[in-house]
Every structure is written in C-alpha cells, then in structure tokens.
Amino acid sequence: MHISEGVLSAPVLAGGAAFAVAGIAVGLKKLDNNRIPQAGILAAAFFVASLVHVPIGPSSMHLILNGIVGLLMGWAAFPVIAVALVLQAILFQFGGITSLGVNTIIMAGPAVLGYYLFTPFIARGHTTAMAGAFACGFTAVLVSALIAAAALMLTGEAFLEVSAALVAAHIVVMIIEGIITMFCVAFLKKVQPSMLSIG
Amino acid sequence: MLSETFAFGDSAIHRLDPRLRVVFAGLLSILTAILNRFPAVIFAVFLALVLIGASRLPVRQVLARLAVVNGLVLFIWLILPWTFEGTPVVEIGPLVGSWEGIRLCALITLKSNAIILALIALVATMPVATLGYALHHLHLPDKLVYLLLMTYRYIFVIETEYQQLARAARIRCFKPGTNLHTYKTYAYMVGMLFVRASARAQRVHQAMVCRGFSGKFYCLHEFAFKSSDWAWSSAMGISLIVLGGLEWAPIV
Incomplete structure (x- = not known):
C-alpha cells in the first residue's frame, strides 16, 4: 500500500517523515551490528515475497506481509521496511522521496503493533496461534489502510470519500493477508520455530 | 525478473556526482510536493522532462513505468471530481463533476509525475550500491x-x-x-x-x-566533484529558485 507522490500536504509529509525517523532510530538501536546480515537478507526475502501476486477472482493482488515482518523482526521492522521502500522507489518507482516517511509509517507502524499484540498468542497452542496469526495479518493491513486514510484526511476534507474507498477496497486484501499469515506462521512453527522469537 | 533498468548508461546525468544527484532529487521532490500553483507545477514537469531528456533513457520504458505508478492517481480521478463541492462543469447521470475537484486532480497528477520522472532521471540512473x-x-x-x-x-x-x-x-x-x-x-x-x-x-x-567482520563496513568508494558537477549544480540551484519564485512570488 503506497500513497503516491504529490498527493499529501506538506504538514502530513513532514509529520510522517518525523515519525518514521523516530521509528527507524529505535529500530536501528535495537539492531545489533552483528545482526545486520540477518536483517538485510530477511529484508531481501520480504522484498521478493511482496512481489508475489496471488489471484483473487479475475484479478490479483500482491502480498504485503507487514504482519509477518512485525512478528519476525519486532522494532527492526522500521529500518527493514524503510530500506525495502527505498529499493522499491529506485527499482520500480513505487513511491518516491517525499512520501517515503508516510509510507514507512503506513507499513511499519502496524508491523510493530502486531508484534506487541500478537506475539503472546503465537507461542501458545495450535488453535490459539492460528487465530492470533490470522488476526495479526488481518489487523496489520487494516491498520495500514486506516493510517493511509488518516494521512489523506489530514491533507484535506475533500479526500473523505477517497479514504473510505481505499479502506473498503482493502477488505478482501485483509482477509487474504490473514489467511496467508496464518499458514505462513503454521509453517514456520513446524519448520523453524526459532525464527518467530527474533526481535 | 528484477533488474536495474535505468542504472547503466552513458549520459550527462549518469556521469554526474551521485551525491549531487541525490541531494538535488531530494530538494526538487520536496519543493514540487508542496507546490499549489499551476505555472510552478508545469515548470516542475518541464524540469523533470529536461532531466529525462539529458539522461537519454529509453522513452518507452519510462512511459511504461509511469503507467504503472499512476494507479492511485487514477483512483483519485475516479472519485474526487464527483465528491468535491464546487462549481459544476460536467454531469453524468446523478454525478456532478466540480471544477475545483478536477483542478485538484490535475494538480496531483502533474506533481506526482514530475516527482517520479525526476526520481527516474536522477536516482534510478545509479546502481543501488552507488546510492548506498x-x-x-x-x-x-x-x-x-x-x-x-x-x-x-x-x-x-x-x-x-x-x-x-x-x-x-x-x-x-x-x-x-x-x-x-x-x-x-x-x-x-x-x-x-x-x-x-x-x-x-x-x-x-x-x-x-x-574474514574479520567486526560489525563495521568500510566504504572504499571516493567521489570526486568535477567542474561539470559545479556547472550542473549552479543550473540546478537556479532552477529551484525559479520554481520557488513561480510559486511564492506575488501575482502582479
């Protein structure tokens, strides 16, 4: 989910950038120098996974996966997502320089929120963990859409309908992200449970 | 497949000091993002087109890129003109398009594309390692x-x-x-x-x-600021001043 360049007003862009810098600073502080290779290669995996298109009816959507990023990385999600957004901006021009801050908040804010809210569930038994993982994937996209809507609304009242349509258009995405997150966490719990306690 | 479509080439822009390109791309993007007047926005698009021209990128690929990134802009066009209160200009059934809504959409479209074009010309023309x-x-x-x-x-x-x-x-x-x-x-x-x-x-x-990694990377790459970089940076500085002037100068 990206807000394009040239849409948001200066105060919103500046506010987003300030929050993003704060989040990145916390994330970098928690990221030990020796864990940078780990974080970088996982970031590369998220970058590639977010290019995967899954079908919905006649259309398709690309994965967002910020819920899983949060579960695996904790606060490091901020620098990891910021770096992924920079790479997207350079390689495909999805987003640019001025909206980088806001877009980092849109993606990384819910990731960290999901980390705090849902990590306790993931450690529990199968059913609870699955429900928690689904909720994590679902909530992450929901909160992303709400932050994006809020950024548009703060830019101008005129964007009310655009914001509402943006959130509505993502409801299906939320459900599918929830399902994907659920199965992905189930997979990781079986294959490499140690990954889920990183962060 | 992933690729750095625009990173390698031989043009005036490709030869510029990457630091200058990054700084100018940042300043131009920020300035363009806060513009509100049409003459200034059109000048920003013109600047972006000049940069694209100077970087001699394949036009077709640049256009293909633009088409992809205009998704949200299209989404805004579909909704905003019909919901923005103002002077009605078009009517399709129950929908009434307002002049102010269309004006805002046009402004957003031009700004968005100017910033993306500048980003392609200035930053996408270097490998990510160089950017680092x-x-x-x-x-x-x-x-x-x-x-x-x-x-x-x-x-x-x-x-x-x-x-x-x-x-x-x-x-x-x-x-x-x-x-x-x-x-x-x-x-x-x-x-x-x-x-x-x-x-x-x-x-x-x-x-x-x-191999001795102790948590620190060493950057061996040194950049040199050449005389052509000075020439470009003054041209860039002047264009930013003109852009600011078009936006903030009092209308006579």
Whole structure:
C-alpha cells in the first residue's frame, strides 16, 4: 500500500517523515551490528515475497506481509521496511522521496503493533496461534489502510470519500493477508520455530 | 525478473556526482510536493522532462513505468471530481463533476509525475550500491546504509530462489486460483523463502566473521566533484529558485 507522490500536504509529509525517523532510530538501536546480515537478507526475502501476486477472482493482488515482518523482526521492522521502500522507489518507482516517511509509517507502524499484540498468542497452542496469526495479518493491513486514510484526511476534507474507498477496497486484501499469515506462521512453527522469537 | 533498468548508461546525468544527484532529487521532490500553483507545477514537469531528456533513457520504458505508478492517481480521478463541492462543469447521470475537484486532480497528477520522472532521471540512473555509498558520504546512519547494501546484495539471489520454488510448484501441477489450496501453497512458499533466507544469513554472517567482520563496513568508494558537477549544480540551484519564485512570488 503506497500513497503516491504529490498527493499529501506538506504538514502530513513532514509529520510522517518525523515519525518514521523516530521509528527507524529505535529500530536501528535495537539492531545489533552483528545482526545486520540477518536483517538485510530477511529484508531481501520480504522484498521478493511482496512481489508475489496471488489471484483473487479475475484479478490479483500482491502480498504485503507487514504482519509477518512485525512478528519476525519486532522494532527492526522500521529500518527493514524503510530500506525495502527505498529499493522499491529506485527499482520500480513505487513511491518516491517525499512520501517515503508516510509510507514507512503506513507499513511499519502496524508491523510493530502486531508484534506487541500478537506475539503472546503465537507461542501458545495450535488453535490459539492460528487465530492470533490470522488476526495479526488481518489487523496489520487494516491498520495500514486506516493510517493511509488518516494521512489523506489530514491533507484535506475533500479526500473523505477517497479514504473510505481505499479502506473498503482493502477488505478482501485483509482477509487474504490473514489467511496467508496464518499458514505462513503454521509453517514456520513446524519448520523453524526459532525464527518467530527474533526481535 | 528484477533488474536495474535505468542504472547503466552513458549520459550527462549518469556521469554526474551521485551525491549531487541525490541531494538535488531530494530538494526538487520536496519543493514540487508542496507546490499549489499551476505555472510552478508545469515548470516542475518541464524540469523533470529536461532531466529525462539529458539522461537519454529509453522513452518507452519510462512511459511504461509511469503507467504503472499512476494507479492511485487514477483512483483519485475516479472519485474526487464527483465528491468535491464546487462549481459544476460536467454531469453524468446523478454525478456532478466540480471544477475545483478536477483542478485538484490535475494538480496531483502533474506533481506526482514530475516527482517520479525526476526520481527516474536522477536516482534510478545509479546502481543501488552507488546510492548506498552516496548516502554514506551524506552522513546517513551507518547501520541503515549497511542494511540497504546488504538487502540490495541479496534481493537478486533470493528472487532466483523464489523462482526455483515457483518452478517446483509448477512442475507439480500447481495452478493458482481463488481457493484455500492456492493461498496455503503461496504461504508455504513464502515461509520456505524466509527459512532459506535465514539459513543463508547465518552462513553469510559466519563467512563474514571468518574474514574479520567486526560489525563495521568500510566504504572504499571516493567521489570526486568535477567542474561539470559545479556547472550542473549552479543550473540546478537556479532552477529551484525559479520554481520557488513561480510559486511564492506575488501575482502582479
């Protein structure tokens, strides 16, 4: 989910950038120098996974996966997502320089929120963990859409309908992200449970 | 496949000091993002087109890129003109398009494309590694630069790994559709990608430690600010002043 360049007003862009810098600073502080290779290669995996298109009816959507990023990385999600957004901006021009801050908040804010809210569930038994993982994937996209809507609304009242349509258009995405997150966490719990306690 | 479509070339822009390009791209983007007057916005688009021209990129590929990134802008065009209160100009059935709504949409479209074009011309024309060095010389936090370089180094490797997984699924007659089996398969593929990335990260880290990695990267790349860079930076400075003038000068 990206807000394009040239849409948001200066105060919103500046506010987003300030929050993003704060989040990145916390994330970098928690990221030990020796864990940078780990974080970088996982970031590369998220970058590639977010290019995967899954079908919905006649259309398709690309994965967002910020819920899983949060579960695996904790606060490091901020620098990891910021770096992924920079790479997207350079390689495909999805987003640019001025909206980088806001877009980092849109993606990384819910990731960290999901980390705090849902990590306790993931450690529990199968059913609870699955429900928690689904909720994590679902909530992450929901909160992303709400932050994006809020950024548009703060830019101008005129964007009310655009914001509402943006959130509505993502409801299906939320459900599918929830399902994907659920199965992905189930997979990781079986294959490499140690990954889920990183962060 | 991932590729750096615009990174390699031989033009005046490609030869410019990357630090200058990054700084100017930043300033031009920020200035363009806060413009509100049409003459200024049109000048910003003109500047972006000049930069694209000077970078001698294949026009077709640049246009293809623009088409893709205009998704949200299109979304706004579909809604905003009909919901924005103002002087009505078009009527389609019950929908009334307002002049102010259309004006805002046009402004957003021009600004958005000007910024993206400038980004393509100035920043997408350098390999990400060079961008990393430039950001290092511009004093971004070391860890962030290392993270960028590390991620960039491995996206191509991991992408190959994903292709391998996708091929394996295809060979086993996996046909994506709208059903739980498809989502489960993709989830497992993504999960496998993370597991392999994590295992690879451990090996890479061990190999780096064996070669003396102590948590610090050393940047051996030095940049030289040439006389042509001075010429370009003054032209860029003047164009920014003109742009600001068009926006903030009092209308006579």
